[in-house]
Amino acid sequence: MIRRLDLPDAPALAETEAEAAEARLSAPSALRNRDAICAELRRLAPPAGRALEIASGTGEHVIRFAAALPGLDWQPTDPDPARRASIAAWAAGAGLPNLRPPLPLDAARPGWADRHGPVDLVVLVNLLHLISRPEADAALAEVARVLAPGGVFVLYGPFLRDGAATSPGDAAFHASLQAQDPAIGYKDVIDTCAHLVACGLRHVETVAMPANNLLLAFDRPRQK
Numbered sequence: 185m186i187r188r189l190d191l192p193d194a195p196a197l198a199e200t201e202a203e204a205a206e207a208r209l210s211a212p213s214a215l216r217n218r219d220a221i222c223a224e225l226r227r228l229a230p231p232a233g234r235a236l237e238i239a240s241g242t243g244e245h246v247i248r249f250a251a252a253l254p255g256l257d258w259q260p261t262d263p264d265p266a267r268r269a270s271i272a273a274w275a276a277g278a279g280l281p282n283l284r285p286p287l288p289l290d291a292a293r294p295g296w297a298d299r300h301g302p303v304d305l306v307v308l309v310n311l312l313h314l315i316s317r318p319e320a321d322a323a324l325a326e327v328a329r330v331l332a333p334g335g336v337f338v339l340y341g342p343f344l345r346d347g348a349a350t351s352p353g354d355a356a357f358h359a360s361l362q363a364q365d366p367a368i369g370y371k372d373v374i375d376t377c378a379h380l381v382a383c384g385l386r387h388v389e390t391v392a393m394p395a396n397n398l399l400l401a402f403d404r405p406r407q408k
């Protein structure tokens with residue numbers, strides 16, 4: 185399900201006429217956080233193989249990730265056709281041989297792991313707070329299924345810690361999401377980790393990121 189939410193950082197048409205004509209969208213948050221996320225990916229991602237990005241949004245992340253990690257073959261996805269058009273436009277401008285055309289993917293709909301895997305890296309940035317807990321649980325269960333043995337999952341976003349927001353700004357954003365749909369909002373980091381571990385992944389690292397966000401890394405253990 186795609187929700188139409190009123191978000192403070194909603195993507196806008198990119199600024200130049202050429203960009204607008206090509207359907208490129210630009211999200212201020214993606215431009216702010218992509219270098220910090222990219223630095224962690226360089227450290228945590230496998231050097232080669234297949235990378236799947238879920239909820240790719242404008243495409244401004246994946247063009248940076250694919251350029252920085254050229255040993256990986258990158259597959260961006262998003263359920264929103266306008267976002268997929270934007271990803272395709274940014275990708276055309278980037279001209280990267282290891283970046284595939286975007287595919288439609290509703291991560292909360294069970295079964296997609298059978299069509300998109302196995303992959304060696306999954307990247308998911310800023311989605312879980314925009315979907316319900318059952319949808320998040322379903323999406324994360326599919327992530328665990330889509331990973332090849334030894335594969336890595338990198339999850340980034342805002343989280344509750346011990347059930348509470350960590351700043352007034354986070355509390356206000358969480359409340360504004362719940363005002364739009366009581367089922368959505370920030371997820372607790374402990375619950376999220378516990379669910380992924382129950383799905384068979386191993387928690388590798390939690391990294392504190394700018395603006396109170398967290399980056400969580402997991403892997404799928406190889407069979408002994």
Ligand SMILES: C[S@@+](CC[C@H](N)C(=O)[O-])C[C@H]1O[C@@H](n2cnc3c(N)ncnc32)[C@H](O)[C@@H]1O
Nearest residue numbers: 214239240241263264267289290291292309310
């Ligand atoms: C806040 S944006 C984040 C985009 C990008 N990851 C970023 O950080 O810039 C949320 C994205 O999630 C996508 N989305 C919403 N519901 C989804 C779902 N059920 N499965 C996959 N993506 C979804 C939206 O279309 C949108 O592109």
